[in-house]
Structure formats: structure tokens, C-alpha cells
Amino acid sequence: MSQQKLMFRRFTYGFLAVCLAMHLCTVPAAAQKQAVDEEYTAKIKEFTTDPHFLTKYVDYLPASETVPTPLDVLGHIAGARDILTYTKDINRYLRALAEASPRVELFPAGTTEEGRERIYVVIADEDIIKNLDKYKAINAKLADPRKISDQEAEELIKDAKAMYWATGAMHSGETGSPEMLMELAYRLAVDEGEFIRTIRDNAIVLITPVLEVDGREKMVDLAMAPRKDPDGNYARRPLYWGKYVAHDNNRDNLGLALDLSRHLINNFLEWHPQVLHDLHESASHLYVSTGTGPYNAWLDPIVVDEWHMIAYQEVNEMTRMGVPGVWTHAFYDGWAPNYGFYAANGHNAIGRFYETQGAGDGSTRVISTRGDRAWYRPNPPLKRTLWSLRNNVNLQGSGLQIAIHYVAANREKFMENFYLKSKRSVAKAHNEGPAAYVFPGDDPRPGQVKRLLTLLQRQGIEVHRADAAIEVGKDTFPKGSYVVRMDQPYSRMADMMLDRQYFNTGDSRPYDDVGWTMGPLYNVKSVRITDTKILDAKMTLQKEIVVLGGVKTLDGSGGVKAYLINHNADNPLATFCFKNPKLKMFAAEKAFEVEGTAFNAGTFVVKTEDNSGDLKGLLDKAGDTFGFTAFAVSELPDVPMHAVAVPRVAVMHTWMSTQNEGWVRIALDELEIPYDYISVHEPRNNSRLRDKYDVILFGPSTGNALSIVQGLTGDKPLPWKKTELTPNCGIQDATDDMRGGLELEGVLHLKNFIEDGGLLITLTSSSSLPIHFGLAQGMSIRQTEELWARGGVF
Numbered sequence: 001m002s003q004q005k006l007m008f009r010r011f012t013y014g015f016l017a018v019c020l021a022m023h024l025c026t027v028p029a030a031a032q033k034q035a036v037d038e039e040y041t042a043k044i045k046e047f048t049t050d051p052h053f054l055t056k057y058v059d060y061l062p063a064s065e066t067v068p069t070p071l072d073v074l075g076h077i078a079g080a081r082d083i084l085t086y087t088k089d090i091n092r093y094l095r096a097l098a099e100a101s102p103r104v105e106l107f108p109a110g111t112t113e114e115g116r117e118r119i120y121v122v123i124a125d126e127d128i129i130k131n132l133d134k135y136k137a138i139n140a141k142l143a144d145p146r147k148i149s150d151q152e153a154e155e156l157i158k159d160a161k162a163m164y165w166a167t168g169a170m171h172s173g174e175t176g177s178p179e180m181l182m183e184l185a186y187r188l189a190v191d192e193g194e195f196i197r198t199i200r201d202n203a204i205v206l207i208t209p210v211l212e213v214d215g216r217e218k219m220v221d222l223a224m225a226p227r228k229d230p231d232g233n234y235a236r237r238p239l240y241w242g243k244y245v246a247h248d249n250n251r252d253n254l255g256l257a258l259d260l261s262r263h264l265i266n267n268f269l270e271w272h273p274q275v276l277h278d279l280h281e282s283a284s285h286l287y288v289s290t291g292t293g294p295y296n297a298w299l300d301p302i303v304v305d306e307w308h309m310i311a312y313q314e315v316n317e318m319t320r321m322g323v324p325g326v327w328t329h330a331f332y333d334g335w336a337p338n339y340g341f342y343a344a345n346g347h348n349a350i351g352r353f354y355e356t357q358g359a360g361d362g363s364t365r366v367i368s369t370r371g372d373r374a375w376y377r378p379n380p381p382l383k384r385t386l387w388s389l390r391n392n393v394n395l396q397g398s399g400l401q402i403a404i405h406y407v408a409a410n411r412e413k414f415m416e417n418f419y420l421k422s423k424r425s426v427a428k429a430h431n432e433g434p435a436a437y438v439f440p441g442d443d444p445r446p447g448q449v450k451r452l453l454t455l456l457q458r459q460g461i462e463v464h465r466a467d468a469a470i471e472v473g474k475d476t477f478p479k480g481s482y483v484v485r486m487d488q489p490y491s492r493m494a495d496m497m498l499d500r501q502y503f504n505t506g507d508s509r510p511y512d513d514v515g516w517t518m519g520p521l522y523n524v525k526s527v528r529i530t531d532t533k534i535l536d537a538k539m540t541l542q543k544e545i546v547v548l549g550g551v552k553t554l555d556g557s558g559g560v561k562a563y564l565i566n567h568n569a570d571n572p573l574a575t576f577c578f579k580n581p582k583l584k585m586f587a588a589e590k591a592f593e594v595e596g597t598a599f600n601a602g603t604f605v606v607k608t609e610d611n612s613g614d615l616k617g618l619l620d621k622a623g624d625t626f627g628f629t630a631f632a633v634s635e636l637p638d639v640p641m642h643a644v645a646v647p648r649v650a651v652m653h654t655w656m657s658t659q660n661e662g663w664v665r666i667a668l669d670e671l672e673i674p675y676d677y678i679s680v681h682e683p684r685n686n687s688r689l690r691d692k693y694d695v696i697l698f699g700p701s702t703g704n705a706l707s708i709v710q711g712l713t714g715d716k717p718l719p720w721k722k723t724e725l726t727p728n729c730g731i732q733d734a735t736d737d738m739r740g741g742l743e744l745e746g747v748l749h750l751k752n753f754i755e756d757g758g759l760l761i762t763l764t765s766s767s768s769l770p771i772h773f774g775l776a777q778g779m780s781i782r783q784t785e786e787l788w789a790r791g792g793v794f
């Protein structure tokens with residue numbers, strides 16, 4: 001032990017020494033060993049507002065001679081009054097923990113969209129930590145029953161450890177979980193009690209302390225700045241969380257567009273944990289997810305039962321200890337597969353979440369709660385109570401220990417279920433169907449096919465390619481068609497994504513706006529095949545989806561006059577245009593044919609006389625990159641055509657909410673379409689928009705046109721910018737004052753922009769602006785509050 005570590009010791013060994021000396025002690029063996037960190041424990045009690053919210057799992061902190069506590073490293077305990085911890089400091093603590101404890105291993109997990117570090121830690125008994133690769137390999141084998149026999153599985157299960165993965169702070173306004181998770185990591189590493197040892201011996205606990213790292217840092221900025229500088233002006237809440245989206249970052253499991261979603265799926269596929277537990281804070285006092293149903297019809301029914309089985313442990317045990325407001329059932333349904341924790345549910349594991357009573361900026365204040373006594377809420381929350389961040393840490397920390405312990409203690413059962421679910425997924429092609437989905441090789445949009453199939457591969461789904469034409473029933477699919485087989489471990493996720501989403505019209509209204517039939521949404525053909533004969537067709541597993549193109553000669557009667565690129569509405573064509581802004585191109589205004597090959601209206605005509613340099617070489621390379629064929633012709637097609645150029649694009653946001661327009665920016669960034677990112681203040685202040693832009697794209701904002709015009713109000717400036725105390729704010733866009741909206745001047749300037757030939761595109765709710773202010777005449781908006789399945793695909 002280093003001298004430094006010795007200095008950390010603040011615990012008392014007194015009672016232990018006495019017990020050992022007397023040899024008569026009647027305290028159970030486990031308790032004898034457990035020394036307590038008195039200073040930390042005193043602070044836990046100080047910051048807990050009411051003994052109702054202190055349980056035996058968190059009312060002391062175990063002491064260690066060698067391993068530092070959060071207080072040692074950071075100077076404050078987890079859940080200290082008025083203190084939120086930056087992710088960078090949480091990571092610093094976890095690094096110190098991992099260095100000091102042989103039971104903790106820290107792993108880097110790349111960087112976020114804004115370039116911040118992402119890490120996670122793995123905790124187990126030190127012998128297990130030394131052999132993590134072995135346990136990873138066991139889980140991987142159980143996850144793919146095609147490769148092992150039942151007997152091998154039985155042997156593996158005896159040896160396996162259940163993996164339980166807890167993730168925090170996906171939602172940046174929900175601030176308690178990272179504080180709790182760093183303390184939990186410490187508890188799991190050092191506590192010598194029977195309860196924690198059962199966890200350490202039977203389970204491997206993974207902890208990602210912060211999912212939305214970028215948002216957490218902004219949140220901590222704004223929570224702590226006014227405490228350090230009470231006279232300063234600060235926004236009350238972060239306008240941005242991540243680079244792109246805010247609260248709906250947990251609705252990205254189908255698209256996997258965000259870095260945090262990719263962390264969830266990549267880590268899942270690396271470790272195959274049996275449980276993924278995501279921590280949220282929006283209910284009184286501790287909600288444990290099971291949902292009300294309707295449950296997702298593609299899931300193995302075992303998992304629905306497992307949700308309940310574990311949830312009742314927390315409700316029961318916490319209720320036994322007298323903690324009020326611990327409940328399950330009546331929050332969300334359990335239907336849509338778009339949530340982050342579906343990285344587990346969609347892959348034969350258990351995805352679950354908490355909604356606990358949050359404490360936002362970390363202050364202690366009186367709260368009112370909701371929720372009466374019910375079968376699923378046997379002890380309702382206190383109607384009015386003083387609430388603290390530490391209370392939140394206590395409840396989350398207690399519940400999570402109960403759940404992890406339950407899974408650890410019933411390790412074999414959960415491992416067996418995991419194997420069984422994986423096995424039944426492989427058997428799905430024959431037992432439940434369908435047999436496969438086929439993506440015909442002659443799809444007119446190969447770029448979109450590649451996008452969708454690559455997304456499936458990111459989800460861990462295997463994609464095959466037909467070695468020869470496939471005949472099934474009346475259908476023939478050409479050689480090169482793609483096949484997603486339903487006799488693979490992740491057939492359920494594939495079926496969920498590709499099948500027409502099913503919702504029983506007898507069920508109550510769904511919790512979310514949802515639409516996820518991915519084939520049509522990607523504008524590609526996907527054919528559901530029920531005949532299992534397709535599984536015998538010759539096909540090859542694809543490592544990656546490659547779309548080739550290039551130059552082909554269509555009519556070789558003379559020199560090349562032009563190259564024709566058929567317009568098939570494939571998204572990569574847009575990328576090609578924006579990547580080659582200097583290329584002179586025309587667009588055909590009508591469909592036409594050359595030598596029997598059909599070209600759509602919109603086909604690009606690239607004339608050799610207009611473009612100097614190695615045009616053939618450029619198009620050959622671009623065709624490979626963007627998946628198109630450029631057909632060389634010796635005659636120009638006899639159709640009217642006009643010159644095309646890449647427009648100057650602006651994406652406009654309000655200062656009230658950037659949540660939904662962020663998805664538009666993701667799409668543009670993915671397609672590498674450049675744009676200026678402007679706020680509604682730009683049209684307000686600039687009467688000559690047309691000088692700068694051809695297109696202004698106003699993403700979804702609010703359906704209240706007047707609020708777009710008025711914007712934020714208040715008697716003090718509301719800056720959104722980088723300052724000494726808010727170093728994480730003002731990244732995407734910055735201003736000294738967010739107040740004020742588009743204003744009537746801005747409406748007029750947009751009207752002039754349109755009249756000058758500019759194109760204003762509004763999406764969903766933002767369309768209220770041009771309609772209500774007369775920029776798009778002859779239209780009106782009819783509210784559809786009673787529409788039963790909002791956000792569906794029709």
C-alpha cells in the first residue's frame with residue numbers, strides 16, 4: 001500500500017479489532033470484515049433529507065485501505081448537496097478506482113460527436129477480471145447456438161458469469177445516475193459483505209457512467225455557473241445536449257445515428273450482457289420498467305416475463321424496507337423497439353430502465369409527487385417532501401444493487417434463458433417464420449440498399465448474398481440479391497425492423513410516435529419470404545455491403561459526347577453533386593431511352609465539351625464511390641434539359657428548442673451536404689438573405705407560429721456561448737442573447753427571399769410559420785389531437 005493510500009484512511013477498525021481479539025463475536029462473518037468509512041457515511045446521512053430514503057444498501061460506505069472513494073479523489077461524495085460532477089471528473093475518479101483495485105478494469109470507448117472521451121468500467125472478483133476474455137467468449141458462444149450443442153451449452157453455463165450492464169445520464173437533465181454509478185463501482189469493488197460478494201463472484205458488472213457525455217458537461221456548466229457567479233446571466237437549461245439531439249437520443253435504437261447508440265450496440269455485441277439497465281429520472285420516486293403492454297410481438301415471450309420477474313424484486317425489497325413510491329407497470333407500453341435499451345431486448349437479452357425522482361441541478365427542494373396506491377404501487381410516494389440529489393443516489397443505488405444481486409444469485413437461470421432465447425431466435429425461420437427477407441439485386445437504388453443493409457449489420461444481423469438466381473414460389477430473384485435469414489441469432493431484431501409494424505387495433509394508443517417499417521422508409525424493395533426452401537439457396541455471408549459502379553459505354557458509334565447518370569432518387573447522387581460542385585451538369589426534363597436503356601427524368605447529362613480534365617477517370621471513381629453507372633454516349637439525348645448547380649443551403653433553428661431539427665442535420669452530415677447553421681435571428685437581422693442562400697431549411701420546431709416569431713422572453717439576457725464558467729456551451733451556434741424570435745421583420749425578409757427565387761423548406765411543425773403568416777397561401781392546418789397512431793408510416 002502506498003503512503004498516499006494510507007493517508008486516505010479515515011475509517012475505523014475499532015470494532016473489528018475487538019471482535020478479532022475476543023474471538024467470541026456473534027456478528028456474522030461477512031459483517032466482521034466490513035470496515036466503514038465514517039466521514040463519507042456521515043455525509044451520506046447529512047445530504048439525505050428523510051430516513052425513508054436511506055436503505056441498508058447505501059446507509060454506509062465500506063472503507064478500503066487501498067482504494068480511494070469519490071470523496072478522496074474529487075473532494076465531494078456522490079450526491080453531495082449542490083454539486084454535480086463533470087464526466088471528465090467522473091472518468092478521473094473511475095481511473096483512480098481502476099488503478100487501485102484489481103477488481104475494476106477501465107475501457108476506453110472512443111470519443112463523442114463533440115470530441116469528448118467515453119469510457120466504461122467492468123467490475124468483478126479479481127480472478128474473473130483476470131479472465132475477462134474467457135467470460136466474453138462464453139457469452140458469445142451462448143449467444144450463437146448454431147455453433148454449440150445443448151450439452152456444451154450446459155457446461156458453459158456452469159462456468160459462465162451473468163453480465164449486468166448499467167448505463168447512466170442518457171438524458172442530461174437527469175443528473176443523479178453518474179454520481180450513483182461511480183459510488184456503486186466503488187462499493188462493488190471494496191465491500192466485503194456477503195451481499196456484494198455474491199455479486200462479485202457470480203456476475204460481471206459493466207458501468208457506462210454517462211451515455212450523453214456532451215450533454216452532461218453542458219448541464220453541469222449551467223447548474224454550477226450560477227453558484228460560482230450568482231450575478232451572472234446563464235441559461236436555465238441546456239439548449240443542446242449532444243451535437244444533434246436532446247431528449248430523443250433514446251429513440252435512436254433503430255437508426256443508430258448517434259454515437260451513444262453505437263456505444264450501446266457495439267458494447268452489447270462485444271460482451272453479450274444478459275441485462276442492460278438504463279437509468280432515467282422522471283417519476284416519483286422509483287419506477288421500475290415493465291410497461292403496460294401492448295408488448296412488442298417480435299420479442300421472445302421469455303423476456304417480457306423476465307422484465308416482471310426482476311422488477312418485482314426491487315418493488316418487493318424496497319417496500320419491505322419501508323421506502324415509499326417504488327412501483328412498476330404504469331409508465332410507457334413496451335411496444336416500440338426504438339429505445340436505447342432495445343440494444344438488449346432486440347438481441348435476446350433483457351433491456352430495462354428506471355425512472356427515479358430527479359434532482360436536476362443538484363439542489364435540495366420541496367417537491368410534490370404524483371401516484372396513488374395501486375396494485376403495482378403498494379406504497380405510494382410521499383405527496384410532498386424535501387428532496388435531494390443524495391436521495392436520488394440512494395434510491396437508484398439501492399434498487400440497482402437489489403437487481404444485480406438477484407441476477408447474480410440466479411445466475412444459471414438467467415444464462416439458461418439467454419441461451420434459450422438465442423436458440424429460439426435461430427429456430428424462428430422454421431417455428432414462427434418468416435424464413436427470410438430478400439432485397440432484390442436489381443433494386444433501382446443500390447446506395448439506399450447499402451445504407452439499410454449496413455444498418456442491419458451494425459445491429460449484428462447477418463446479411464448474405466445470393467450466388468445464383470433464387471426461385472421461390474412465383475418469385476425469381478437475380479443473382480446478387482441480398483438475403484437476411486431468419487435462422488440466425490438476431491432474427492428477431494431483423495424481423496422487427498423489416499416486417500410491417502403490427503399494432504392491434506384493440507389496444508390502447510401507443511406511448512410513442514413510431515413508424516419503423518424500414519424497407520419502405522429507406523425506399524428499397526424488401527420481400528418477406530415464408531417458404532423455408534429459400535434457406536437452402538446458395539449464398540455467401542457478406543462482411544460489408546459493396547456497391548460498384550463506374551463508366552460503361554452504351555453507344556460506341558463515335559467519340560464520347562456525354563455521360564448519362566440515371567436519376568434513381570438514390571441519396572448518394574446528392575453527395576456526388578455536392579462533392580463535385582465544379583462539375584458542369586445538366587438535368588434531363590423528361591424520361592428517354594438510349595439503345596434500349598431507359599433513363600428517368602432528372603438524369604444527369606455531363607457533357608465532355610463543358611468539362612476539362614480527366615472526366616472519364618473522375619466519373620469512374622465517383623461511380624464506385626457513390627454506386628452509379630455513368631453511361632458514355634456519342635450523341636446527346638434529344639430532350640429538353642437545364643443546367644444544375646449545387647445550392648447554398650442554410651439550416652435554421654430557433655433558440656427555444658433544437659431537439660427535432662438535429663435529426664435533419666444528421667442526415668445532411670451523413671450525406672456530406674454542406675450548410676450554414678443559422679438561427680431565426682439571421683433572417684430577423686438580414687434583409688438580403690438571397691445574397692447568401694438558395695435554400696433555407698427550417699427543421700421541425702414548434703407548431704405555434706407565433707412562438708417562432710416571438711421567441712424566448714425574459715428581463716435579462718440569456719447567453720448561449722462559451723465562457724469561463726460554461727466552457728461546454730455555444731458549440732453548434734452561439735449568441736449573447738437567445739431572447740427574441742424571428743420577429744415580423746424576419747417574416748418579411750423570408751417573404752422577400754422567396755420572392756427573389758429562394759427556396760424555403762419547412763418540415764412538420766415548422767410549417768405553421770409559412771401557413772399562418774401567409775407565405776404559403778391557400779393552406780390551413782387541421783390539428784389531429786385524436787389521431788390514434790401519431791408518427792406511424794402510412
Ligand SMILES: [Zn+2]
Nearest residue numbers: 171174280281
Ligand atoms: Zn430520461
